[in-house]
Amino acid sequence: MYYAITVFLLAYAFIISERFNQTKVALVGAGLMVCLPVMDSPDVFYSEDNGIDWDVIFLMLGMMMIVSILRQTGVFEYVAIWAVKRANGSPMRIMMLLMVVMAFASAILPNVVSVLLIAPVTLLVCDALDINPVPLLMAEVFASNVGGAATLVGDPPNIIIGARKSLSFNAFLVNMAPIVVIVMLVLLAVTPLLFRGLSAVSAERVAAVMSLQESDAIRDRRLLVRCVVVMVVVLAGFIVSPAIHIAPSLVALLGAGILILTSRLEQSEYLSNVEWDTLLFMVGLFIMVGGLFKTGVIKMLGRLAAEFTGGNVLLTTMLILVISTLVSGFIDNVPYVATMTPIVGHLASTITGPHHHHVLWWSLALGGDLGGNLTAVGSSANIVMLGIAMRSGHPISFGEFTRKGIVITTISTALCAVYLWLRYFVLA
Amino acid sequence: MGCVRAEEIVEEFPVVNIDSPALDAVRLLAEHRLNGLVVVTNTSDTPYAILPASQVVRFIVPGYVQEDPGLAGVFTESMADQAAAKLGGKTIRDVLPKQRQYVPVVDADDTIIEVAELMARVRSPLVAVVKKRRLHGVITASRLLAAALKD
Numbered sequence: 001m002y003y004a005i006t007v008f009l010l011a012y013a014f015i016i017s018e019r020f021n022q023t024k025v026a027l028v029g030a031g032l033m034v035c036l037p038v039m040d041s042p043d044v045f046y047s048e049d050n051g052i053d054w055d056v057i058f059l060m061l062g063m064m065m066i067v068s069i070l071r072q073t074g075v076f077e078y079v080a081i082w083a084v085k086r087a088n089g090s091p092m093r094i095m096m097l098l099m100v101v102m103a104f105a106s107a108i109l110p111n112v113v114s115v116l117l118i119a120p121v122t123l124l125v126c127d128a129l130d131i132n133p134v135p136l137l138m139a140e141v142f143a144s145n146v147g148g149a150a151t152l153v154g155d156p157p158n159i160i161i162g163a164r165k166s167l168s169f170n171a172f173l174v175n176m177a178p179i180v181v182i183v184m185l186v187l188l189a190v191t192p193l194l195f196r197g198l199s200a201v202s203a204e205r206v207a208a209v210m211s212l213q214e215s216d217a218i219r220d221r222r223l224l225v226r227c228v229v230v231m232v233v234v235l236a237g238f239i240v241s242p243a244i245h246i247a248p249s250l251v252a253l254l255g256a257g258i259l260i261l262t263s264r265l266e267q268s269e270y271l272s273n274v275e276w277d278t279l280l281f282m283v284g285l286f287i288m289v290g291g292l293f294k295t296g297v298i299k300m301l302g303r304l305a306a307e308f309t310g311g312n313v314l315l316t317t318m319l320i321l322v323i324s325t326l327v328s329g330f331i332d333n334v335p336y337v338a339t340m341t342p343i344v345g346h347l348a349s350t351i352t353g354p355h356h357h358h359v360l361w362w363s364l365a366l367g368g369d370l371g372g373n374l375t376a377v378g379s380s381a382n383i384v385m386l387g388i389a390m391r392s393g394h395p396i397s398f399g400e401f402t403r404k405g406i407v408i409t410t411i412s413t414a415l416c417a418v419y420l421w422l423r424y425f426v427l428a
Numbered sequence: 429m430g431c432v433r434a435e436e437i438v439e440e441f442p443v444v445n446i447d448s449p450a451l452d453a454v455r456l457l458a459e460h461r462l463n464g465l466v467v468v469t470n471t472s473d474t475p476y477a478i479l480p481a482s483q484v485v486r487f488i489v490p491g492y493v494q495e496d497p498g499l500a501g502v503f504t505e506s507m508a509d510q511a512a513a514k515l516g517g518k519t520i521r522d523v524l525p526k527q528r529q530y531v532p533v534v535d536a537d538d539t540i541i542e543v544a545e546l547m548a549r550v551r552s553p554l555v556a557v558v559k560k561r562r563l564h565g566v567i568t569a570s571r572l573l574a575a576a577l578k579d
Contacts, residue, residue: 074498077496077498077499077502081502116495116496117496119492119495120492120493120495120496120499121492121496121499123490123491123492123495124490124492124493124499124502124503127490127492127507128507208504208506208507211504211506212502212504213502213504214502216501216502217498217499217501217502219498219501388492388495390526391491391495391526392491392492393491393522
């Protein structure tokens with residue numbers, strides 16, 4: 001047990017310090033778990049409790065391949081420009097419409113990809129309008145972190161929770177999407193207060209934006225049609241996956257396979273968005289967390305947590321929400337949720353009665369996803385957005401982001417707490 | 429062929445300081461129809477960057493189009509016409525990639541096979557030649573091929 005704890009804590013410290021490549025750290029940690037030996041081959045590859053969660057790995061791989069192909073069409077740039085033109089050149093309306101586009105895109109695509117697609121369009125529009133893009137970029141990444149929480153495939157923590165607890169795409173839609181819509185509406189309402197002072201734009205500049213042709217963003221119409229058909233089938237597959245007994249990971253892989261066959265793209269193109277580094281990082285994490293599980297550390301932590309809350313489900317739910325929000329604001333939510341999943345699993349197993357079914361999982365997902373808005377380093381999407389802003393000559397400081405992030409995260413956490421309490425305790 | 433050394437086929441090439449205006453660098457390249465530029469800093473005698481013409485052309489491509497090449501098609505004519513004007517006030521340092529790129533450099537007594545191998549590997553039509561750790565000149569792909577055929 002002590003070997004497993006030492007390896008895990010050291011690896012976690014190295015990951016948080018960001019001085020070393022996190023994938024290498026996770027794989028070295030996993031290697032040590034095998035060599036010490038805390039874990040053996042059957043544990044690593046075949047154990048449902050301790051091993052690598054292949055459902056997570058292959059769902060992410062399938063979605064990454066679909067996104068690689070979808071990106072070649074230019075459809076998201078089309079939607080973003082179309083939305084911008086509906087705003088008639090008003091910077092505030094443009095910001096709000098792009099937030100809505102970003103939230104929708106993030107619900108079906110990884111947040112980082114949504115940022116990579118929408119941020120350049122935002123810079124193009126701001127360049128045409130001659131306005132500062134920083135408020136728009138920040139508002140968009142806040143919307144991305146919120147929108148990603150809505151579905152099983154929107155954010156990696158949801159994929160981990162969904163696979164580990166066998167929560168379906170529909171379960172996420174029914175339990176997470178309502179609160180995400182509420183948080184988004186409130187976020188849109190406070191946006192004019194948070195980002196005051198957007199400069200007025202001359203008629204000439206507005207005309208420049210209105211002359212943008214969204215149809216020019218579409219690079220391959222035939223591919224677009226195929227992608228839309230396959231995406232509809234994949235989303236339908238996610239929804240009916242419990243009924244047809246095909247896991248979402250297989251639905252995503254089948255969708256990716258059909259697109260690869262029909263798109264006739266080169267290997268480098270359909271694998272362009274596959275983040276091998278991230279997949280290997282998760283493999284390493286699963287093995288390290290598996291080591292803690294196998295040696296009884298997770299069970300012990302779960303028992304301690306249960307003793308601390310005294311079996312009070314409401315208190316446990318709120319603690320998970322707040323702690324997850326705070327921790328995810330400072331460290332990557334993927335390792336955090338991967339570690340917390342077995343602990344929450346233990347806590348959930350102690351809950352009796354059907355009404356509070358799964359509430360701890362939604363609490364973990366909401367905290368893990370929305371906590372990303374707390375600071376500039378709270379999520380991968382934030383880091384990517386800050387990089388794009390810096391390269392465009394409009395750097396966003398940690399303080400500037402975090403000041404607004406604290407306000408937004410406080411509001412969203414309060415809304416989530418009220419939602420969880422009302423839905424799973426008062427109205428259950 | 430093996431006897432020809434890098435310093436024998438070296439050419440003089442325009443050298444620009446990293447903090448000089450980007451627009452001047454573009455103008456220099458356009459007016460003299462050059463293959464590229466050598467960028468240096470005040471603190472080092474070796475080149476900071478070797479920029480083939482195709483990389484200098486990149487200066488006029490807005491950053492967001494470099495992030496998402498599909499947006500090039502969305503650019504209106506008036507926006508495209510202003511692309512070079514947007515370089516006004518920017519230095520070469522501002523428009524170079526933030527992460528420093530590999531600089532293809534050969535030693536003055538390297539053979540042309542060594543030079544050709546480097547050019548092919550890094551896909552650069554020009555490489556810098558240094559002698560005693562100082563910039564000696566540049567070898568272009570066309571000059572290298574001419575030397576190879578001559579032998």
